[in-house]
Amino acid sequence: MVDHLAMSNDVTVTLPRIQERIPTVVVDDAHVVYRVHRGAGGNQSPVAAFKRMVTRTAAPNVREVHAVRGVSFTAYRGEAIGLIGTNGSGKSTLLRAIAGLLPVERGAVYTQGQPSLLGVNAALLNDLPGERNVMLGCLAMGMPPAEVQRKLPEIIEFSGINQRGDFASLPMRTYSSGMSARLRFSIAAAKQHDVLLIDEALATGDKRFRKRSEKRVRELRESAGTVFLVSHQLSSVRDTCERTIWLESGELRMDGPTEEVLRAYETFTNGK
Amino acid sequence: MANALADPDSGLAPAQLATRYGLRIAGERPSLSRYTRQLWQYRHFISAYAHAKLTASFSNARLGQLWQVLTPLTNAAVYFLIFGLILKQNRGMDNFLAYLTAGVFIFNFTQTCVQNGTQAISGNLGLIRALHFPRACLPLAITVQQFQQLVGSLLVLFGIVLATGEPLTLMWLMLVPAILLQTIFNAGLTMTVARLGAKATDLKQVMPFVLRAWMYSSGVLYSVELFADALPGWATTVLQFNPMLVYIELARVALLENAPLLSPSLLLTWLIALGWTIVMGVGGYLYFWRGEQEYGRG
Numbered sequence: 001m002v003d004h005l006a007m008s009n010d011v012t013v014t015l016p017r018i019q020e021r022i023p024t025v026v027v028d029d030a031h032v033v034y035r036v037h038r039g040a041g042g043n044q045s046p047v048a049a050f051k052r053m054v055t056r057t058a059a060p061n062v063r064e065v066h067a068v069r070g071v072s073f074t075a076y077r078g079e080a081i082g083l084i085g086t087n088g089s090g091k092s093t094l095l096r097a098i099a100g101l102l103p104v105e106r107g108a109v110y111t112q113g114q115p116s117l118l119g120v121n122a123a124l125l126n127d128l129p130g131e132r133n134v135m136l137g138c139l140a141m142g143m144p145p146a147e148v149q150r151k152l153p154e155i156i157e158f159s160g161i162n163q164r165g166d167f168a169s170l171p172m173r174t175y176s177s178g179m180s181a182r183l184r185f186s187i188a189a190a191k192q193h194d195v196l197l198i199d200e201a202l203a204t205g206d207k208r209f210r211k212r213s214e215k216r217v218r219e220l221r222e223s224a225g226t227v228f229l230v231s232h233q234l235s236s237v238r239d240t241c242e243r244t245i246w247l248e249s250g251e252l253r254m255d256g257p258t259e260e261v262l263r264a265y266e267t268f269t270n271g272k
Numbered sequence: 273m274a275n276a277l278a279d280p281d282s283g284l285a286p287a288q289l290a291t292r293y294g295l296r297i298a299g300e301r302p303s304l305s306r307y308t309r310q311l312w313q314y315r316h317f318i319s320a321y322a323h324a325k326l327t328a329s330f331s332n333a334r335l336g337q338l339w340q341v342l343t344p345l346t347n348a349a350v351y352f353l354i355f356g357l358i359l360k361q362n363r364g365m366d367n368f369l370a371y372l373t374a375g376v377f378i379f380n381f382t383q384t385c386v387q388n389g390t391q392a393i394s395g396n397l398g399l400i401r402a403l404h405f406p407r408a409c410l411p412l413a414i415t416v417q418q419f420q421q422l423v424g425s426l427l428v429l430f431g432i433v434l435a436t437g438e439p440l441t442l443m444w445l446m447l448v449p450a451i452l453l454q455t456i457f458n459a460g461l462t463m464t465v466a467r468l469g470a471k472a473t474d475l476k477q478v479m480p481f482v483l484r485a486w487m488y489s490s491g492v493l494y495s496v497e498l499f500a501d502a503l504p505g506w507a508t509t510v511l512q513f514n515p516m517l518v519y520i521e522l523a524r525v526a527l528l529e530n531a532p533l534l535s536p537s538l539l540l541t542w543l544i545a546l547g548w549t550i551v552m553g554v555g556g557y558l559y560f561w562r563g564e565q566e567y568g569r570g
Contacts, residue, residue: 022293023289023290023293023295024295025295026286026287026289026290026295027286028285028286028287028290029286072286074286074289096401097298098298099298099299099404100298100299100300100404100565101299101400101401101568102299103299103565108286108287108290108297109297109298110286110287110290110295110296110297110298111295111296111297111298112293112294112295112296114404115298116403116404117401117402118402124398124399125324125325125328127327127328127329127331127332128324128327128328128331132324132327135320136317136320136321136324137403139314139316139317139320139321140314140317140321140399140403140405140409141403141404141405142313142314142317142405144316145316171331184402188402188403
């Protein structure tokens with residue numbers, strides 16, 4: 001039934017669209033709190049640690065960081081949503097909560113299917129050639145081996161790592177940071193995701209690759225997925241997303257059409 | 273929001289909206305049967321990952337895959353030099369070299385599983401935070417990888433056993449179920465330490481000492497008869513239930529003519545081996561599954 005609705009959603013663009021919007025991510029008053037263990041180092045001596053053990057006071061080496069404070073929104077199928085905000089405003093944390101990688105302290109995050117988080121720090125095996133990493137990555141996303149074989153040349157081609165000779169068969173440790181970021185994006189973009197979360201991944205790579213990946217994000221979105229994009233490059237948010245959420249200090253500051261939000265955001269950052 | 277009235281979902285609370293469209297709480301732990309099914313779907317990933325790790329571990333060495341056999345060979349040579357020639361630990365045993373190498377290789381299988389297992393989660397955070405797959409794939413891949421290593425070691429072992437004049441008998445077939453039981457035991461143990469190591473990162477520092485103590489209580493480097501001679505009766509009885517001692521004894525009995533046995537009968541040894549396999553295999557899997565939603569967080 002869901003599929004049927006999705007198809008009609010693609011065909012009709014006018015009024016009924018509102019009625020048939022299918023939510024894919026519902027974030028309900030989510031709070032995310034990081035607990036950072038500072039280890040036994042820092043400013044505490046063994047004597048102080050022993051004293052604490054004797055007097056049974058709580059260890060001061062766990063610090064809490066309240067990164068996301070009560071954010072609520074609903075994302076629908078076929079939407080591409082930009083997430084903007086100054087550094088440390090909780091964008092990446094929110095993405096990780098949606099991906100189910102960080103627990104929410106209060107509130108809840110509901111998702112359709114399993115969202116995939118695509119970040120620049122997604123590590124593959126650096127000692128292995130690019131091709132092998134593509135195969136591993138695809139298998140790790142749950143693709144059957146036959147499909148992996150079929151898609152392998154396509155992914156290598158898309159990443160463009162072979163533009164300067166046969167890099168696909170060289171270990172990934174020989175790649176430049178831009179090349180490996182491109183390869184990682186290409187792997188994740190090869191699969192049809194219900195919800196795809198992209199964290200700054202488009203910022204790396206040259207202009208040509210950025211154009212190509214923006215096109216790919218649009219394709220992914222058209223085939224009935226929801227795409228979240230965290231970026232400091234407002235131009236790529238403007239080009240790919242029609243809705244934008246602005247986070248500031250972990251709170252939702254604005255949620256609306258990209259143009260409006262970006263204008264307000266630009267005034268805010270220029271004013272500072 | 274001009275069409276808000278036309279939207280049938282407008283009056284719903286977020287939680288109701290989520291249930292209405294079948295959304296699930298992000299990062300929820302799947303049920304045990306669903307998890308097992310997912311894991312089965314990921315079997316290609318497990319074997320590919322194990323194989324990739326194996327290739328990667330030798331990728332910087334010039335001799336490459338040859339180290340898979342060279343490592344156990346040098347290992348056996350060093351132990352033989354110290355315990356066989358210098359300390360003369362053989363104590364009238366017929367074939368000490370083969371006895372020693374069998375113990376070293378079998379123990380090494382479990383040892384490396386545990387060592388790598390403590391870092392199965394904490395060493396792969398990048399992968400875990402980027403992609404979604406049943407996390408049990410990682411400790412299982414370690415077990416598969418070490419199993420492949422063991423096969424290389426066993427080839428060396430067969431060579432040594434035959435070269436030292438042991439006959440090739442039907443008893444050798446006993447090695448197959450013995451290794452199988454040990455592999456399942458290792459899988460469970462690897463999953464257990466993987467979950468422990470994910471939270472308590474200090475475990476990596478403690479593990480070498482635990483493993484060394486375990487090795488000395490498993491009769492790897494000397495005859496198990498030493499235990500019966502040196503320890504009080506109850507301690508020997510307790511040692512009989514040491515899983516590693518049992519798996520090593522089974523392998524030795526399979527390959528060697530005159531391997532001593534600590535427990536009174538071979539049947540009892542098999543039963544203990546089977547018991548440990550079930551307890552550790554099932555228990556380790558359940559324990560790992562219960563922590564599924566925690567991995568990669570924090």
